[in-house]
Structures are given as structure tokens and as C-alpha cells.
Amino acid sequence: MSATERFQQEVDAVLVSTSRVLDLGCGRGGVAERLGAKGWWAGVDPDLASLREHRVTTLPRGSASSEWLPFESGSIDVVIASWVLEHLPRPTSTFREIARVLRPGGSFLFLTPNVAHPLPRISLALARMRRLQQRVVSRVYGRSAVDTFPVTYRANSIRAIECLAVRAGLQLAWVELIDDPSYFVWNAATFWAAIGLELLLPLGQRVHLIGEYRKSGSAGLLTRRQV
Numbered sequence: 765m766s767a768t769e770r771f772q773q774e775v776d777a778v779l780v781s782t783s784r785v786l787d788l789g790c791g792r793g794g795v796a797e798r799l800g801a802k803g804w805w806a807g808v809d810p811d812l813a814s815l816r817e818h819r820v821t822t823l824p825r826g827s828a829s830s831e832w833l834p835f836e837s838g839s840i841d842v843v844i845a846s847w848v849l850e851h852l853p854r855p856t857s858t859f860r861e862i863a864r865v866l867r868p869g870g871s872f873l874f875l876t877p878n879v880a881h882p883l884p885r886i887s888l889a890l891a892r893m894r895r896l897q898q899r900v901v902s903r904v905y906g907r908s909a910v911d912t913f914p915v916t917y918r919a920n921s922i923r924a925i926e927c928l929a930v931r932a933g934l935q936l937a938w939v940e941l942i943d944d945p946s947y948f949v950w951n952a953a954t955f956w957a958a959i960g961l962e963l964l965l966p967l968g969q970r971v972h973l974i975g976e977y978r979k980s981g982s983a984g985l986l987t988r989r990q991v
Contacts, residue, residue, distance in 0.1 A: 767944040767972040768846070771875040772798055774974065775844055778871050779803050783841045786865065788830055789848035793819040803841075808833065811913075831857035835865045842871050849876040850884070855919035855928050863932040868981025872934060874974065878941060879920035881971040922973065929977045939975035941967060 765773075776799055779785065783803030787796050790807025791814045800820055807825035809815055815825050828834050830845075831854060843862050852858050862872050877884040919925055922939055929936065943965075 767875060767942040767974060770940075770942060771795070771846060771873070771974050774976065775799060775842070775873055776802070778842055778873070778976070784839065785842045785844065786833070786835065786840045787823075788843055788845045788862070789851070790814070790818065790823070790825055792817050794846055795844055796820050796823055806835075831861060833861045833865050837864050838867045840865045840870060841867060842873065845872070845874045845876070847875060849874055849919040849925070850915045850917050851913050852919055853916055855924075856931065859919075859928040859932040859934070863934050863979055866934075866979040868979055870979045871937070872929075872977045872979075874925070874976075876920055876973050877917070878969065878971055878973045879917045879924075880969045881965070882969075883971060884915075884917055884920065920973070922968075925973070925975070933980055934977035935980060937976040937978050939973065941970035942972040942974060943970040944972050 772795055775795055779799065779802045781803060785803050785805045787794070787805060787807040790796060790809050791811070796805055796807060797820055800823060805823055807815075807818070807823050808828040808830070809825070810827060810829055812827055815827060818825060826834065830848070830852065843866060845862075849855065866872065919928055922941075925939075926936065
């Protein structure tokens, strides 16, 4: 199972019909396409082109920075961030805003690359050469240059996320490291090479992180996959 599928599975597990969900960095679709019928959803993203081209045309959405969310305090049950944390220039502000808009006991779920893995380290090095990064991503993943956003990796380790979350008043429910060779499916050779790499790397260097934090006030925390 890919990291995206695992993440969507975990998001689905916390949703109920009355959930108020905020898709942070909603892009053009993503999780809302599969799970948006369960509960009330809204999306924010600073990229206007993505918002205009969102595939769920009925999704309430708007242009906003994660550092200044246009929602009342305590008004959201679930905040999700899929492939967002790696782009945050000031993650402290984002985590504080997430905690502010969540109701007591509300959940924040994330999926992001693990900076301890070699690939994000290469990506970070390329990010210092913006045009080269865009060309590489376009060639490897077939993604348009305009959809290749700067990365910072300031919230991309278990320790960094924990520090940010604690300062914001969020408590760990669980975290999981995912080895996901599908991230390297450019051809059969790279896929099998990725499998070999994941087998050789220590547990702490698996390529993706998914997890859940909750705002203080929840009745008990899950600890089934704490690392």
C-alpha cells in the first residue's frame, strides 16, 4: 500500500458524518476527491491556479496562507495536510494556526517526506537551485514547472514535528514511518532499486512520515504506532 493510500485510510478512520474538515494545501483534488462526501469540507491553498482547477468543483475553497487561516477558533474537527509540511517556511506559525482552529479533541493528520531519507536530502539540495529543481521534477515526475513549489524541510522529522506540535498545544496520537517504493516508479529498474534501498536503510530513514496529533481535550490518545 502506498503512503497516500495509508494516509487516506487513516483520515477516513477519524471522519464521521458531522466532521468539519479543513484540507490544508488542498491543491487540485487529493484526499477530498475520495473522502469529501463524508462530513463538511473546505480547502485552502496559496496557489490560485490550483484552486481554480480543483476537481471537486463543489468544495468551498479559498486562497490563504497556512499561517493565517480564515476560520474561527475551535471551528474545525479535522485538519489534514498531505504533502504540505515540506513547503513551510515558518512551520511554527502554521502549527499554531492549526491548533487554534481545531476544536478541543480535534485531529491534525499529516503525510510528508522524511528528511532523514536520501531523496528529500537531494530535493533540498536541488531547492537551492530553483530552475534545476523544476527541470528535474518535470522530467522525473512529469509535473509542470508551475506545480513545483519550493521546499524547506523544516517540519520533516519526528523530532521537529513533535517540537512544533508541543509548542502549539497538540499531543501525539501516533506516528508511522512508511517505506513506499511507489514513490520511485519511473520504470521497473528504479522500482526494484528503490525496494533494495528501503531494505538497506534503518527504520528511522524510511521515505515518508504519516501521523496524527490531537488538540488537548481529547479523551485518551492512541499509542499503537508511537516511534
